[in-house]
Amino acid sequence: xxxxxxxxxxxxxxxxxxxxxxxxxxxxxxxxxxxxxxxxxxxxxxxxxxxxxxxxxxxxxxxxxxxxxxxxxxxxxx
Amino acid sequence: xxxxxxxxxxxxxxxxxxxxxxxxxxxxxxxxxxxxxxxxxxx
Numbered sequence: 001x002x003x004x005x006x007x008x009x010x011x012x013x014x015x016x017x018x019x020x021x022x023x024x025x026x027x028x029x030x031x032x033x034x035x036x037x038x039x040x041x042x043x044x045x046x047x048x049x050x051x052x053x054x055x056x057x058x059x060x061x062x063x064x065x066x067x068x069x070x071x072x073x074x075x076x077x078x
Numbered sequence: 079x080x081x082x083x084x085x086x087x088x089x090x091x092x093x094x095x096x097x098x099x100x101x102x103x104x105x106x107x108x109x110x111x112x113x114x115x116x117x118x119x120x121x
Contacts, residue, residue, distance in 0.1 A: 001091070004117040009094035012117035021093035022117070033087035035079055036113040044115035052086040052101065052109040059108070061080045067114065078108055 001025055002045055003037075035061070049074060 001023035002009065009022040023030070025045070031037035036045040049065035051074060052058060062070075080086070086109075090100040101109065 001111065002114050002117055006092050006094050006096055008117045013094045015118060021095070021097065021099055023091045023093050023099055025089075025091050030087070030089040030091055031113065033089065034111065034113070045113040047115065048113050050080065050086075050111040052104075052111065054106050054108055056086055056101065056105055058080045058082050058084050058086050060082060063079060065112070071110075071112070074110055078110075 001030065003028055003031060003042070035063070051078070 003025055004012070005026060006024045009024055012018070013022050025031050028037050028040040028042055031042065031045050032040060034048065034050055036048045046063070047065050047067065049060075049062045049070055050058065051060045060074075086101060088101045090098060093099050
């Protein structure tokens with residue numbers, strides 16, 4: 001997810017054929033709550049990665065993940 | 079940072095197709111949340 005608008009993320013998803021939802025945290029509420037931004041004035045999100053368990057509790061939180069490798073790593077852990 | 083075992087902050091947000099997604103609606107599933115700085119930028 002990012003702070004982009006649905007139109008911006010839709011173009012991104014269609015360009016690369018992503019098969020999962022790209023959430024649009026335009027007001028940064030989620031970004032601040034999860035530690036991807038320090039305030040609602042933040043220009044962009046930090047590359048954090050979070051796994052939430054089926055019970056709604058944090059399973060892991062990583063403050064900096066590598067986009068090229070993290071998706072495969074985290075899916076392999078689940 | 080958020081400590082493992084703590085309650086994940088609930089959220090409701092639109093996705094890129096205009097669907098509304100909430101964490102509460104995903105209860106019972108494992109959820110991977112991945113923030114990125116800007117759509118369609120390298121790195």
